[in-house]
Amino acid sequence: MQLIFEKCRQRRAITFDAIDVPEAVLPAELCRASLAELPELSEIDVVRHFTHLSQRNVGVDCHFYPLGSCTMKYNPKLAEAVAAYPGFSWLHPHLASLPAYHAKCQGALEVVYELERLLAEIAGMKAACIKPMAGAHGELTGVLLIAAYHRDKGHAHKDTILVPDSAHGTNPASAAIAGYKVVEVPSNSDGLTDLDKLRAAMNDNVAGIMLTCPNTHGLFETNIAEIARMAHEVDALLYYDGANLNAIVGQCRPGDLGFDVMHYNLHKTFGTPHGMGGPGSGPVGVSERLLPYLPGPRVVKRDGHFSLETPEKSIGRMTAFFGNFLIALRAYAYILHLGDAGLRDVGRMAVLNANYVLARLKDAYKPAFPATVMHECLFTASPQAEKGVHAIDIAKALIDRGYHAPTIYFPLTVKECLMIEPTETESKETLDAFCDAMIEIARLVDEDPESLRAAPRSTPVGRLDEVKAAKELNCARLSPHLA
C-alpha cells in the first residue's frame, strides 16, 4: 500500500473562511523558511487511505485477542458514547487552575472524585488518584510515593527495590527511573516468588517490593501474607502491579492483602480501549500511610461543591491536570454499569475461561506450571521447539486462522512461552474454536511443520526482516531538504 505522501495531488480537503481581520506578519527571521511538506489530498482520498489502513489491522471488535498479560477484553460502546459528550470532550483543563473557574467544571470534578472513591473501594485502598497516564506512569508515581515516605521518615539508607524475575519489564525500569537500585528475586519451580530467596534479599536497605498478583505465571502468590509481613518488618512498602487485577476483582483486594501502594490499568481491568498501544490510564491507589504524599492537586468535596487541594507533603505534579481524563471517564461508565454483582462476575468468569482453555489444551501443549491458574494460562512450546516449530511459528499460524497471537516469549522465566488470557468477555463457542485451532496446529507440528514456519500467509505481508529495519533505520519520509 502506498504511503500517504505518495498519493499527494495538491488537492485540498479542508478550506477555511477568509480571515476577517487585517493580515499580520512576523519578522522573517522568526518564520520558517518554507512550509512543512504535509500531505495534500481531497477529503475522500484521506478517508479511503485511513480506512484501508484500518483494514490492515486487527482489533478486539473483529477478532479474539488472547494476549496474555494484556487483558484484551471487549471495549463497551457505552464508554465511547459518554466520552464523546461535548460537556466533557470540549472542556478546557485550565478551568481547574483557579477557584473562580471551578463552578464551570463541577461535573468533571465530580467524575474525578467519584471514580477515585470507587477505585479505592474496589482495591481496598484508602484513596486513589487518576492522574498517571499509563501503567508504567502509575508505577513511577507509586515508587516516587515510596521514596517520599522514606525521605520523610529519614530512611536515607533505603536504596533498593526488590522485583521478582517474572515481573513486567516496566517494574525494574520504573524503579530505576525513580533512582533505586533494582535487585531481582527468583521464582521457585512452582512459579511463585521464592520465599527463601526473598528472605535472603530482604534487609534494612530495601525501600519496597513490587509484586504482580496473580503473578505473570497466572498464579496467585499464596504466601502473600508472609511476604507482606517480611516487608513491613523492615518498613519496606509493598507495591501492587495492577496488570492482573482482572483475575481477582470482586474476590479479594490488594489493600486487604497488605499492599501499601498500587496502580490500576484502566485499559485492562476496566474495559477502556488499548488504542493501538495507548492512551491507557494508570491510576494509583494508596493506603493511609501514603495519603499525605499523593500527587496534587486533588479533588475534594465540601458542602456539595467540588474544589482542588494539594496534599501537605505531595510529591508534586505527575500530570498537568487529570491525566487521560476521557479514559478515566470511560472506566467510570464501566463501573457504574457493572456495579457490585457485575464486577464480582468479571473475576469469576475471567478465571473460569482461563482454566477452561487450560483444560482443553493441556494434552496438546505442556502447561508451564501444574497448578490451577487464575486469569491466564501459560504453556511452554519447548516440546514443539525440539521438533523445529517455535512459539513464534505457533503465534503466526494462529494469525492465519483468524486469531491474534497470544503473548510469546514472556515472562522470561518460561522457555518458548505461550501466554493465553481469554478474559471474561469471550463466549464458550469462541474459546472452543480457538482451542480447536491450537490443537490443529499442535497436530501440524508433526504432520506439516513447514506450513507453520511459513505462516502467516493470509496477511498483507509475511514475516518481516527486523534486522534490515534496525540496520537501515528508515523511520520517516523526511522533507526533501533533509532527506
Add this chain to the structure above:
Amino acid sequence: MSWIPATDADRAAMLAAVGVRSVEELFAAIPPGLRMETWDVPAGISEMAVREKLGRMSVRNDVCSTSFLGGGYYDHFIPAAVDYLTGRSEFYTAYTPYQPECSQGTLQAIYEYQSVICRLTDMEFTNASLYDGGTAVFEAAAMALRVTRRNKVVVDDSVNPLYRRMLETHAANLDIELVSGRDPADAACVIVQNPGFLGTVRDFTALGEQCHAAGALLIVSVYPVSLGMLKTPGAMGADIAVAEGQSLGLPLAFGGPYLGILATRKEHVRKMPGRIVGMTEDKEGRRGFVLTLQAREQHIRREKAMSNICSNQALCALRALVHLSLLGKHGLAEVAAACHAKAEYLKSKLGFARLLNDGPTFNEFAVQLPKNATEVASALTSQGYLAGLPLKSVGAGGDNDLLIAVTEKRTREEMDRFAAALEEVACS
C-alpha cells in the same frame, strides 16, 4: 448488568471440563482469611441510566462560553473526519503492534505520523508518542543526561510552569541539578519554549550555538500549530524538539488524553525513549513496517532501559496524522496565519491594558490589567466569556496579569464585544 456472554449452561459445561464443582474452587489459592466479603460498590445501572447520569454531569461543565483561555492548551477546529476515522474500531480496539503482519495499519500510520512530525519540526527522528507535553520535557531532559553524562538541567522561564513542576516531580529522586536560566556551562541541556509561556516568539539559534560550544544540548518545546508559520526547532539547531500535541486534532478533554511529541537528530536516536517504527520488507520483497530499536525499551532492557514507557498515546498520534493530512501543507499555514492575525487584532483593541511581552507574539499574549485579573475573569464568566488565564494561578505573574489566547475559531465580532466587556469590567 454485564458484557459477559456466558450462560448458566456454558458455565456448567466449562466447570465440568475443568473438573471442579464451582468457580469458588478455582480461587482456592487465595488464603480464606484474605477473601473479600463486602465492599461499598453500588449495584449496577442500565446503559440508559448511565448515559442519563453522565449526561447530566456533562452539562454542569461550561463548553459554551466564548473562550480566550489557552496557557498551553488550545481550542482549535477539528475536521469531522478525524473523529470518524480514528473511531474505527480496527484502530482503537487494537493492541501495540507486536505482531507486525496483522498490525500493518497501525505501523504504517505511525511511520506516517513520524514523517509528518519530522517535516513539521525539521528533525530527523521521532518516536511513536509519549504521554503529553510535560512528560516529553522530562524524557528529553533524561535523554540529555544520557547523551552528555552530565547532571545539570537548565530550564528557561519561557517554559510552561506546569512542565517545570512535572520535571521537578519526575526527577525528584534522581541525581539532577535543576537550575533556572539559559546558561549552558556544564549543563546537560538548556530547555526553552517557543512561543514562550507568555506568548513571546524568539529565535534560539544563537543559544543553540552557545549550547553546542559548551557541550550541552538545546531542547526546544514548541506549539505545533505555530510551526505553520514559525521557525522550526530543527532550523534553530535544536538537538531535541518536544511538544504538547493537543493542538493537532485533539479535543481539550479536561486535560487528556493528549500527545507527547519528542523528535531528535540521528546521532541521538539510540538514546531516545519510546517506540519507533521502521520500514523494511518481507521475503517476497513487499514493503512493511515493524517496531525497531527495541533494545532501548523496558520489555528487553528492564532496569537499564532508556525509559519505563510502555503504553503510549498511539491513537492520539493517529489523530494528529489524520488532522494534518486533512489540513495539508497550506491548511496548517492558513490556521497559523489566522491565529496570529486575530490575536494581533485583539491586542490592538486592548489599549487600556499594559502588554507584558518584550517581543512579537504568535496567538497568545499577556497583559497587566488595571484590576485583579482573577476578579475580572470571574466577573466576565457571567457574561459568557472565559477571559483567559490569570497568571497568578499558575505562579507565572502578578495579581493583575492575564494571559489571553486567540485561535482561528474566534471571530472579529466576538473579539470586539469581548474587548469592550473586558475594558468595562477592568477599568470601572
